[in-house]
């Protein structure tokens with residue numbers, strides 16, 4: 001069975017957020033370590049568009065979360081939590097959020113994208129020029145880098161692809177230099 005057919009089976013081929021039936025597609029709930037049914041939901045185009053573009057949010061559409069927040073599937077609950085967090089200032093989403101209970105590890109997953117955290121408290125990684133870095137970006141070293149735990153030095157100008165951000169600290173990213181995964185300080189890289 002494919003992920004799509006598994007999702008269709010569990011949802012009855014409806015959007016797992018709003019029960020819509022138009023243009024249903026797999027929506028992967030970031031961050032995805034293993035792609036599959038457990039880290040995905042089936043979502044309609046209306047929901048997907050608004051999840052991905054906060055500018056296009058129609059708060060009334062998300063009244064559907066009143067029901068879907070009680071889904072038995074963690075991936076659905078995580079998206080419900082994120083959307084309610086995003087809409088908190090409307091009032092009613094805050095009431096729903098207060099009723100919601102997520103297991104600690106599910107709550108951690110829900111918080112991983114920074115949704116619901118005040119802009120000022122968000123951990124934002126920036127390169128030497130102040131350009132915002134995202135997971136999966138490529139950077140180039142602007143300074144020789146000693147690889148921790150080895151005698152190897154990565155030369156200035158070395159490209160590091162598919163970096164990952166340290167969730168706790170805006171100064172650090174991780175990336176592979178050659179075969180070695182190493183911690184790199186953001187002010188010594190430039191986004192490419």
Ligand SMILES: [Zn+2]
Pocket residue numbers: 015016017018019020043044045046047048
């Ligand atoms: Zn939907």
